[in-house]
Amino acid sequence: MSKEPMAARRSAASRAAILEAAFHLVGEVGYGKLSIEAIAARAGVGKQTIYRWWPSKGAVLFEAVFVRSFGDTENPAPLPDTGDLEADLRTVLRATALELADPEVDRPLRALTVAMLEDEALAREYRTRVEEPTREAKRARLRSAQRAGQLPASLDLDAAVDAIFAPMAQRWLHRAGPLTEEYADALLEITLGGLRRSGPN
Amino acid sequence: MSKEPMAARRSAASRAAILEAAFHLVGEVGYGKLSIEAIAARAGVGKQTIYRWWPSKGAVLFEAVFVRSFGDTENPAPLPDTGDLEADLRTVLRATALELADPEVDRPLRALTVAMLEDEALAREYRTRVEEPTREAKRARLRSAQRAGQLPASLDLDAAVDAIFAPMAQRWLHRAGPLTEEYADALLEITLGGLRRSGPN
Known part of the structure:
Protein backbone atom coordinates (compact mmCIF):
# COMPACT_ATOMS: atom_id res chain seq x y z
CA MET A 1 0.00 0.00 0.00
CA GLY A 58 -18.89 30.52 8.33
CA ALA A 59 -17.25 28.66 5.44
CA VAL A 60 -16.95 25.47 7.53
CA LEU A 61 -20.59 25.74 8.53
CA PHE A 62 -21.63 26.28 4.92
CA GLU A 63 -19.82 23.11 3.86
CA ALA A 64 -21.30 21.16 6.78
CA VAL A 65 -24.86 22.14 5.84
CA PHE A 66 -24.13 21.60 2.15
CA VAL A 67 -22.83 18.06 2.66
CA ARG A 68 -25.81 17.21 4.88
CA SER A 69 -28.19 18.45 2.16
CA PHE A 70 -26.56 17.33 -1.06
CA GLY A 71 -24.42 14.40 0.10
CA ASP A 72 -21.38 13.74 -2.06
CA THR A 73 -22.86 15.23 -5.20
CA GLU A 74 -22.81 18.86 -6.26
CA ASN A 75 -26.45 18.69 -7.32
CA PRO A 76 -29.71 18.61 -5.40
CA ALA A 77 -32.05 15.67 -5.94
CA PRO A 78 -34.77 16.30 -8.55
CA LEU A 79 -38.28 16.89 -7.25
CA PRO A 80 -40.62 13.88 -7.42
CA ASP A 81 -42.47 13.69 -10.73
CA THR A 82 -45.32 11.20 -10.63
CA GLY A 83 -47.29 13.19 -13.18
CA ASP A 84 -49.50 14.63 -10.39
CA LEU A 85 -48.15 18.13 -9.72
CA GLU A 86 -50.29 18.78 -6.66
CA ALA A 87 -49.37 15.47 -5.00
CA ASP A 88 -45.66 15.98 -5.76
CA LEU A 89 -45.59 19.54 -4.39
CA ARG A 90 -47.51 18.38 -1.32
CA THR A 91 -44.88 15.70 -0.69
CA VAL A 92 -42.06 18.24 -0.93
CA LEU A 93 -43.75 21.00 1.11
CA ARG A 94 -44.80 18.62 3.89
CA ALA A 95 -41.27 17.21 4.09
CA THR A 96 -39.86 20.75 4.20
CA ALA A 97 -42.20 21.70 7.06
CA LEU A 98 -41.14 18.71 9.14
CA GLU A 99 -37.45 19.25 8.38
CA LEU A 100 -37.48 22.94 9.36
CA ALA A 101 -39.42 22.09 12.54
CA ASP A 102 -36.60 19.72 13.58
CA PRO A 103 -34.29 21.49 16.11
CA GLU A 104 -31.33 19.45 14.76
CA VAL A 105 -31.79 21.22 11.42
CA ASP A 106 -33.22 24.53 12.63
CA ARG A 107 -30.20 25.79 14.55
CA PRO A 108 -27.47 25.11 11.95
CA LEU A 109 -29.69 26.67 9.26
CA ARG A 110 -30.26 29.80 11.35
CA ALA A 111 -26.53 30.03 11.96
CA LEU A 112 -25.85 29.70 8.24
CA THR A 113 -28.37 32.47 7.56
CA VAL A 114 -26.47 34.77 9.94
CA ALA A 115 -23.16 33.80 8.33
CA MET A 116 -24.49 34.62 4.86
CA LEU A 117 -25.97 37.94 5.93
CA GLU A 118 -22.59 38.93 7.37
CA ASP A 119 -20.37 37.54 4.62
CA GLU A 120 -21.12 38.53 1.02
CA ALA A 121 -18.67 35.93 -0.40
CA LEU A 122 -20.48 33.17 1.46
CA ALA A 123 -23.84 34.51 0.27
CA ARG A 124 -22.58 34.34 -3.32
CA GLU A 125 -21.37 30.77 -2.80
CA TYR A 126 -24.76 29.87 -1.38
CA ARG A 127 -26.53 31.37 -4.39
CA THR A 128 -24.26 29.52 -6.84
CA ARG A 129 -24.03 26.13 -5.16
CA VAL A 130 -27.38 25.87 -3.34
CA GLU A 131 -30.03 28.43 -4.27
CA GLU A 132 -29.61 28.33 -8.06
CA PRO A 133 -29.36 24.50 -8.52
CA THR A 134 -32.26 23.98 -6.07
CA ARG A 135 -34.33 26.58 -7.90
CA GLU A 136 -33.51 24.90 -11.23
CA ALA A 137 -34.75 21.54 -9.86
CA LYS A 138 -38.01 23.26 -8.90
CA ARG A 139 -38.33 25.02 -12.25
CA ALA A 140 -37.74 21.67 -13.99
CA ARG A 141 -40.73 20.15 -12.15
CA LEU A 142 -42.92 23.10 -13.15
CA ARG A 143 -41.73 22.84 -16.78
CA SER A 144 -42.74 19.19 -16.77
CA ALA A 145 -46.22 20.28 -15.58
CA GLN A 146 -46.33 22.86 -18.36
CA ARG A 147 -45.52 20.16 -20.92
CA ALA A 148 -48.33 18.05 -19.43
CA GLY A 149 -50.72 20.96 -19.87
CA GLN A 150 -51.20 21.35 -16.10
CA LEU A 151 -49.74 24.86 -15.93
CA PRO A 152 -49.94 27.75 -18.41
CA ALA A 153 -47.00 27.92 -20.83
CA SER A 154 -46.63 31.64 -20.09
CA LEU A 155 -46.15 31.22 -16.33
CA ASP A 156 -43.29 33.26 -14.79
CA LEU A 157 -41.38 30.24 -13.42
CA ASP A 158 -39.24 32.19 -10.95
CA ALA A 159 -42.23 33.99 -9.44
CA ALA A 160 -44.01 30.61 -9.33
CA VAL A 161 -41.12 28.93 -7.48
CA ASP A 162 -41.09 31.83 -4.99
CA ALA A 163 -44.86 31.69 -4.52
CA ILE A 164 -44.77 27.95 -3.78
CA PHE A 165 -41.73 27.74 -1.52
CA ALA A 166 -41.02 31.15 0.06
CA PRO A 167 -43.91 31.33 2.56
CA MET A 168 -42.67 28.23 4.44
CA ALA A 169 -39.12 29.62 4.57
CA GLN A 170 -40.29 33.02 5.87
CA ARG A 171 -42.52 31.49 8.54
CA TRP A 172 -39.51 29.47 9.67
CA LEU A 173 -37.17 32.47 9.65
CA HIS A 174 -39.48 34.68 11.71
CA ARG A 175 -40.90 31.83 13.82
CA ALA A 176 -44.23 33.33 12.75
CA GLY A 177 -46.28 30.17 13.20
CA PRO A 178 -46.22 26.37 13.42
CA LEU A 179 -44.49 24.43 10.61
CA THR A 180 -46.94 21.60 10.03
CA GLU A 181 -48.29 19.43 7.25
CA GLU A 182 -51.60 21.29 7.59
CA TYR A 183 -49.84 24.59 6.90
CA ALA A 184 -48.09 23.05 3.89
CA ASP A 185 -51.47 21.92 2.54
CA ALA A 186 -53.14 25.32 3.15
CA LEU A 187 -50.31 27.09 1.30
CA LEU A 188 -50.46 24.71 -1.62
CA GLU A 189 -54.20 25.14 -1.96
CA ILE A 190 -53.78 28.94 -2.13
CA THR A 191 -50.83 28.82 -4.54
CA LEU A 192 -52.33 26.34 -6.97
CA GLY A 193 -55.96 27.42 -6.85
CA GLY A 194 -55.62 31.08 -5.98
CA LEU A 195 -56.79 33.03 -2.94
CA ARG A 196 -60.11 33.84 -4.54
CA ARG A 197 -61.04 30.18 -4.86
CA SER A 198 -59.31 28.86 -1.75
CA GLY A 199 -61.14 27.08 1.04
CA PRO A 200 -64.00 24.58 1.07
CA ASN A 201 -66.88 27.00 0.40
CA MET B 1 -39.77 77.71 32.22
CA GLY B 58 -29.11 45.21 18.45
CA ALA B 59 -31.72 46.86 20.67
CA VAL B 60 -30.71 50.36 19.45
CA LEU B 61 -30.92 49.20 15.85
CA PHE B 62 -34.32 47.64 16.46
CA GLU B 63 -35.66 50.93 17.84
CA ALA B 64 -34.11 52.87 14.95
CA VAL B 65 -35.80 50.68 12.35
CA PHE B 66 -39.04 50.65 14.35
CA VAL B 67 -39.23 54.47 14.57
CA ARG B 68 -38.48 54.80 10.84
CA SER B 69 -41.29 52.34 10.05
CA PHE B 70 -44.00 53.23 12.56
CA GLY B 71 -43.12 56.85 13.39
CA ASP B 72 -44.29 57.95 16.83
CA THR B 73 -47.13 55.46 17.07
CA GLU B 74 -46.98 51.90 18.30
CA ASN B 75 -49.15 50.72 15.41
CA PRO B 76 -48.51 50.18 11.72
CA ALA B 77 -50.65 52.12 9.23
CA PRO B 78 -53.68 50.16 7.97
CA LEU B 79 -53.49 48.82 4.42
CA PRO B 80 -55.31 50.85 1.77
CA ASP B 81 -58.93 49.79 1.41
CA THR B 82 -60.56 51.25 -1.71
CA GLY B 83 -62.86 48.26 -2.06
CA ASP B 84 -60.64 46.82 -4.84
CA LEU B 85 -58.53 44.12 -3.18
CA GLU B 86 -56.29 43.50 -6.17
CA ALA B 87 -55.51 47.20 -6.68
CA ASP B 88 -54.83 47.70 -2.96
CA LEU B 89 -52.50 44.70 -2.69
CA ARG B 90 -50.73 45.82 -5.87
CA THR B 91 -50.11 49.24 -4.31
CA VAL B 92 -48.65 47.68 -1.17
CA LEU B 93 -46.53 45.02 -2.93
CA ARG B 94 -45.09 47.47 -5.45
CA ALA B 95 -44.20 49.91 -2.67
CA THR B 96 -42.56 47.06 -0.71
CA ALA B 97 -40.48 46.05 -3.74
CA LEU B 98 -39.17 49.59 -4.23
CA GLU B 99 -38.50 50.04 -0.52
CA LEU B 100 -36.52 46.80 -0.17
CA ALA B 101 -34.54 47.65 -3.33
CA ASP B 102 -33.42 50.93 -1.71
CA PRO B 103 -29.87 50.50 -0.28
CA GLU B 104 -30.73 53.02 2.49
CA VAL B 105 -33.34 50.56 3.76
CA ASP B 106 -31.72 47.30 2.69
CA ARG B 107 -28.64 47.43 4.91
CA PRO B 108 -30.28 48.36 8.22
CA LEU B 109 -32.95 45.69 7.62
CA ARG B 110 -30.31 43.03 6.92
CA ALA B 111 -28.49 44.08 10.08
CA LEU B 112 -31.69 43.83 12.08
CA THR B 113 -32.28 40.34 10.67
CA VAL B 114 -28.83 39.27 11.91
CA ALA B 115 -29.49 40.87 15.30
CA MET B 116 -32.79 38.98 15.65
CA LEU B 117 -31.29 35.66 14.59
CA GLU B 118 -28.61 36.08 17.24
CA ASP B 119 -30.77 37.47 20.04
CA GLU B 120 -33.93 35.59 20.97
CA ALA B 121 -35.20 38.46 23.20
CA LEU B 122 -34.96 40.86 20.28
CA ALA B 123 -36.71 38.34 18.02
CA ARG B 124 -39.57 38.16 20.54
CA GLU B 125 -39.79 41.95 20.70
CA TYR B 126 -39.90 42.03 16.89
CA ARG B 127 -42.70 39.50 16.81
CA THR B 128 -44.73 41.40 19.44
CA ARG B 129 -44.18 44.99 18.28
CA VAL B 130 -43.72 44.57 14.50
CA GLU B 131 -44.63 41.18 13.04
CA GLU B 132 -47.92 40.65 14.89
CA PRO B 133 -49.41 44.19 14.48
CA THR B 134 -48.32 44.28 10.82
CA ARG B 135 -49.84 40.86 10.24
CA GLU B 136 -53.06 41.98 11.93
CA ALA B 137 -53.26 45.01 9.58
CA LYS B 138 -52.93 42.61 6.63
CA ARG B 139 -55.51 40.19 8.03
CA ALA B 140 -57.89 43.13 8.56
CA ARG B 141 -57.68 44.01 4.85
CA LEU B 142 -58.39 40.39 3.90
CA ARG B 143 -61.32 40.26 6.33
CA SER B 144 -62.75 43.35 4.67
CA ALA B 145 -62.47 41.51 1.31
CA GLN B 146 -64.22 38.51 2.86
CA ARG B 147 -67.10 40.75 4.01
CA ALA B 148 -67.30 42.16 0.48
CA GLY B 149 -67.60 38.61 -0.88
CA GLN B 150 -64.25 38.88 -2.72
CA LEU B 151 -62.56 36.11 -0.75
CA PRO B 152 -63.96 32.85 0.63
CA ALA B 153 -65.14 33.09 4.26
CA SER B 154 -63.22 29.91 5.09
CA LEU B 155 -59.82 31.22 3.93
CA ASP B 156 -56.89 30.49 6.29
CA LEU B 157 -55.97 34.16 6.85
CA ASP B 158 -52.48 33.51 8.17
CA ALA B 159 -51.55 31.25 5.27
CA ALA B 160 -53.05 33.87 2.93
CA VAL B 161 -50.95 36.68 4.46
CA ASP B 162 -47.85 34.51 4.10
CA ALA B 163 -48.69 33.59 0.51
CA ILE B 164 -49.14 37.25 -0.47
CA PHE B 165 -46.19 38.84 1.31
CA ALA B 166 -43.52 36.19 2.03
CA PRO B 167 -42.16 35.66 -1.51
CA MET B 168 -41.01 39.29 -1.79
CA ALA B 169 -39.33 39.15 1.64
CA GLN B 170 -37.59 35.88 0.81
CA ARG B 171 -36.32 37.13 -2.58
CA TRP B 172 -34.94 40.17 -0.75
CA LEU B 173 -33.28 38.08 1.97
CA HIS B 174 -31.49 35.77 -0.46
CA ARG B 175 -30.94 38.42 -3.16
CA ALA B 176 -32.53 35.78 -5.39
CA GLY B 177 -33.74 38.19 -8.07
CA PRO B 178 -34.69 41.79 -8.88
CA LEU B 179 -37.23 43.54 -6.64
CA THR B 180 -39.40 45.31 -9.17
CA GLU B 181 -42.98 46.36 -9.74
CA GLU B 182 -43.19 43.68 -12.46
CA TYR B 183 -42.22 41.02 -9.92
CA ALA B 184 -44.83 42.37 -7.49
CA ASP B 185 -47.47 42.11 -10.21
CA ALA B 186 -46.45 38.56 -11.24
CA LEU B 187 -46.64 37.39 -7.62
CA LEU B 188 -50.03 38.97 -7.09
CA GLU B 189 -51.42 37.36 -10.22
CA ILE B 190 -50.28 33.93 -8.99
CA THR B 191 -51.51 34.43 -5.43
CA LEU B 192 -54.93 35.77 -6.32
CA GLY B 193 -55.67 33.70 -9.39
CA GLY B 194 -53.67 30.56 -8.68
CA LEU B 195 -50.74 29.03 -10.54
CA ARG B 196 -53.01 26.92 -12.69
CA ARG B 197 -54.72 29.97 -14.16
CA SER B 198 -51.77 32.37 -14.10
CA GLY B 199 -50.42 34.04 -17.24
CA PRO B 200 -52.07 35.50 -20.33
CA ASN B 201 -52.88 32.24 -22.17
Missing part, protein backbone atom coordinates in the same frame (compact mmCIF):
# COMPACT_ATOMS: atom_id res chain seq x y z
CA SER A 2 1.46 3.32 -1.05
CA LYS A 3 1.51 6.34 1.23
CA GLU A 4 -0.86 8.44 -0.89
CA PRO A 5 -4.12 6.50 -0.44
CA MET A 6 -3.55 6.35 3.32
CA ALA A 7 -3.03 10.11 3.46
CA ALA A 8 -6.11 10.65 1.30
CA ARG A 9 -8.20 8.43 3.58
CA ARG A 10 -6.93 10.27 6.65
CA SER A 11 -7.70 13.55 4.99
CA ALA A 12 -11.25 12.48 4.11
CA ALA A 13 -11.83 11.24 7.66
CA SER A 14 -10.58 14.53 9.14
CA ARG A 15 -12.76 16.49 6.77
CA ALA A 16 -15.86 14.48 7.68
CA ALA A 17 -15.08 14.82 11.40
CA ILE A 18 -14.70 18.60 11.09
CA LEU A 19 -17.99 19.03 9.25
CA GLU A 20 -19.83 16.76 11.67
CA ALA A 21 -18.36 18.67 14.63
CA ALA A 22 -19.28 22.06 13.16
CA PHE A 23 -22.86 20.96 12.47
CA HIS A 24 -23.50 19.67 15.97
CA LEU A 25 -21.53 22.33 17.81
CA VAL A 26 -23.41 25.21 16.23
CA GLY A 27 -26.65 23.49 17.24
CA GLU A 28 -25.43 23.51 20.83
CA VAL A 29 -23.81 26.95 21.20
CA GLY A 30 -25.20 29.08 18.32
CA TYR A 31 -23.26 30.90 15.63
CA GLY A 32 -21.98 33.75 17.82
CA LYS A 33 -20.15 31.34 20.11
CA LEU A 34 -19.00 28.93 17.40
CA SER A 35 -15.21 29.05 16.90
CA ILE A 36 -12.62 27.29 14.77
CA GLU A 37 -10.87 26.31 18.02
CA ALA A 38 -13.97 24.58 19.38
CA ILE A 39 -14.66 22.81 16.08
CA ALA A 40 -11.04 21.57 16.00
CA ALA A 41 -11.22 20.31 19.57
CA ARG A 42 -14.50 18.49 18.95
CA ALA A 43 -13.22 16.94 15.72
CA GLY A 44 -9.88 15.93 17.25
CA VAL A 45 -7.81 17.84 14.69
CA GLY A 46 -5.51 20.85 14.86
CA LYS A 47 -6.77 24.36 14.07
CA GLN A 48 -4.37 24.56 11.13
CA THR A 49 -6.04 21.53 9.52
CA ILE A 50 -9.29 23.49 9.38
CA TYR A 51 -7.66 26.71 8.15
CA ARG A 52 -5.95 24.74 5.39
CA TRP A 53 -9.40 23.98 3.90
CA TRP A 54 -11.66 26.86 5.00
CA PRO A 55 -11.04 30.58 5.61
CA SER A 56 -13.67 31.10 8.35
CA LYS A 57 -16.12 29.41 10.69
CA SER B 2 -39.21 74.86 34.64
CA LYS B 3 -36.24 72.55 34.44
CA GLU B 4 -38.26 69.43 33.60
CA PRO B 5 -39.50 70.34 30.10
CA MET B 6 -35.99 71.42 29.11
CA ALA B 7 -34.55 68.10 30.30
CA ALA B 8 -37.32 66.23 28.52
CA ARG B 9 -36.61 68.08 25.27
CA ARG B 10 -32.89 67.38 25.57
CA SER B 11 -33.63 63.76 26.25
CA ALA B 12 -35.89 63.48 23.19
CA ALA B 13 -33.26 65.19 21.02
CA SER B 14 -30.53 62.80 22.23
CA ARG B 15 -32.77 59.83 21.63
CA ALA B 16 -33.56 60.95 18.07
CA ALA B 17 -29.87 61.63 17.37
CA ILE B 18 -28.88 58.16 18.64
CA LEU B 19 -31.48 56.37 16.51
CA GLU B 20 -30.59 58.40 13.42
CA ALA B 21 -26.88 57.69 13.98
CA ALA B 22 -27.47 53.95 14.44
CA PHE B 23 -29.58 53.73 11.28
CA HIS B 24 -27.04 55.45 9.05
CA LEU B 25 -23.95 53.96 10.65
CA VAL B 26 -25.12 50.38 10.19
CA GLY B 27 -25.76 51.20 6.54
CA GLU B 28 -22.14 52.27 6.21
CA VAL B 29 -20.25 49.64 8.23
CA GLY B 30 -22.64 46.67 8.56
CA TYR B 31 -23.86 45.01 11.74
CA GLY B 32 -20.63 43.21 12.61
CA LYS B 33 -18.70 46.47 12.88
CA LEU B 34 -21.50 48.51 14.46
CA SER B 35 -20.69 49.44 18.06
CA ILE B 36 -22.29 51.45 20.86
CA GLU B 37 -19.10 53.57 20.95
CA ALA B 38 -19.40 54.51 17.29
CA ILE B 39 -23.12 55.27 17.60
CA ALA B 40 -22.42 57.50 20.61
CA ALA B 41 -19.63 59.35 18.78
CA ARG B 42 -21.80 59.92 15.69
CA ALA B 43 -24.75 61.09 17.80
CA GLY B 44 -22.60 63.36 19.98
CA VAL B 45 -23.66 61.68 23.23
CA GLY B 46 -21.86 59.63 25.86
CA LYS B 47 -21.91 55.82 25.77
CA GLN B 48 -23.72 55.78 29.10
CA THR B 49 -26.61 57.76 27.61
CA ILE B 50 -27.18 54.92 25.18
CA TYR B 51 -26.79 52.17 27.78
CA ARG B 52 -29.32 53.98 29.99
CA TRP B 53 -32.00 53.30 27.34
CA TRP B 54 -30.87 50.16 25.48
CA PRO B 55 -29.00 47.03 26.56
CA SER B 56 -27.23 46.30 23.23
CA LYS B 57 -26.43 47.59 19.76
